[in-house]
Amino acid sequence: xxxxxxxxxxxxxxxxxxxxxxxxxxxxxxxxxxxxxxxxxxxxxxxxxxxxxxxxxxxxxxxxxxxxxxxxxxxxxxxxxxxxxxxxxxxxxxxxxxxxxxxxxxxxxxxxxxxxxxxxxxxxxxxxxxxxxxxxxxxxxxxxxxxxxxxxxxxxxxxxxxxxxxxxxxxxxxxxxxxxxxxxxxxxxxxxxxxxxxxxxxxxxxxxxxxxxxxxxxxxxxxxxxxxxxxxxxx
Numbered sequence: 760x761x762x763x764x765x766x767x768x769x770x771x772x773x774x775x776x777x778x779x780x781x782x783x784x785x786x787x788x789x790x791x792x793x794x795x796x797x798x799x800x801x802x803x804x805x806x807x808x809x810x811x812x813x814x815x816x817x818x819x820x821x822x823x824x825x826x827x828x829x830x831x832x833x834x835x836x837x838x839x840x841x842x843x844x845x846x847x848x849x850x851x852x853x854x855x856x857x858x859x860x861x862x863x864x865x866x867x868x869x870x871x872x873x874x875x876x877x878x879x880x881x882x883x884x885x886x887x888x889x890x891x892x893x894x895x896x897x898x899x900x901x902x903x904x905x906x907x908x909x910x911x912x913x914x915x916x917x918x919x920x921x922x923x924x925x926x927x928x929x930x931x932x933x934x935x936x937x938x939x940x941x942x943x944x945x946x947x948x949x950x951x952x953x954x955x956x957x958x959x960x961x962x963x964x965x966x967x968x969x970x971x972x973x974x975x976x977x978x979x980x981x982x983x984x985x986x987x988x989x990x991x992x993x994x
Contacts, residue, residue, distance in 0.1 A: 766794040767861055767912070768842035769850050772834035774802040776852035777809030779961065784816070786855035786959075795861060797821065800838040803828025830931035832924035839918055848912045849936075853961045856910065860957040864912030867951050875948030876940065878911035879957030887962040896950035902991060905937035907950070910958045913943075920946050925987075934980045941988045 769787050773780055780799075787797055801813050801823055817823050824837055835849055846868055850856060864877040881891045893906050900906060918924075921942035924935045940950075985992050 764794065765796045765843045766865055767792070767846040767848060768796045768798055768839070768844040769848045769856075769861075770798050770800065770835055770838035770842065771850050771852050772800045772802050772831055772838065773804060773809065773813070773852040774828065774831075774834070775804045775806040775809050777804070777806060777812035779853040780809070780812050780816075783850055783852050783855055784821075786857075787850065790856070790858050790861045792861050794865075796843060798838045798841055799823045800834040801825045802830070802834040830926065830928075831933070832926045832928060832931070832935045835935070836923045836926070839915065839923070842915065845915055846912055847915050847918060849909050850958075851909065853963065854910060855959040855961075857957050857959070859955075860912070863953055863957070867953070868912065868914060871949070871951065873949045874951045875917040875943055876907070876911050876913045876950045877953065878907045878950065879953040880955060881908060881910070881958050881960040882956045883960050883962050885961040885963055890956060891960070892954070893952065895952045895954075898944055901937075901940060901944060905934065905940065907936070907940055908958075908960065909936035910960070911936075917943055917946075917948050920948075929979050929983050930976075932976050932980055934984065938984055938987070941984065941991060945988060945991060 771783055799816065799821060803826060804810060813823060824841060826837055839847055846865060860879060867877045868874060880893055883889050883891060894900065921939055925938050928935055
């Protein structure tokens with residue numbers, strides 16, 4: 760990489776997920792990439808264990824941004840704003856990445872300037888297990904539902920171009936990542952799928968995704984996204 764310094768920033772928002780956070784961090788450190796920075800955003804955690812873990816990490820020299828609880832979109836935005844890199848990888852505090860993800864993502868974004876987002880397959884663990892193979896990019900499929908996880912590598916310029924993650928998602932229910940992908944599609948960015956397992960996704964009964972899929976919540980979110988991205992949906 761020549762004289763390049765920090766190329767990619769991993770952003771880990773954390774709200775009361777201290778029991779998983781060290782595993783997420785360990786998976787990043789297994790990547791052994793000196794062109795990497797790690798930023799943890801404490802989104803107003805209140806749980807004692809989480810606060811103890813965050814305090815331990817801060818004393819160990821990890822970069823932690825503390826904010827009042829404002830939700831996932833603002834937490835991710837705050838971390839990305841503080842980043843020094845050109846590429847971003849959001850990682851939820853209860854998930855883990857595989858060592859090859861960062862190297863392969865950087866390589867693709869370096870080689871293909873029109874590609875804004877690189878994503879891979881995932882392996883489920885926790886309440887469910889199995890391999891989740893996602894399809895190659897298809898804009899029609901993306902309009903119907905989000906199949907690209909938030910754990911994707913993208914250009915910081917894409918995030919800027921799209922106005923960041925939307926903090927106005929109804930009731931902070933979720934789908935911030937789907938909204939960002941739709942905005943990227945509107946702006947003409949290209950997506951690149953790596954057909955191999957590149958991260959591990961923890962399935963939990965009380966996760967944010969579970970709340971998104973409650974019918975009345977899902978209906979509210981889809982109505983909001985269709986209204987916001989009506990140019991795409993009118994085509």
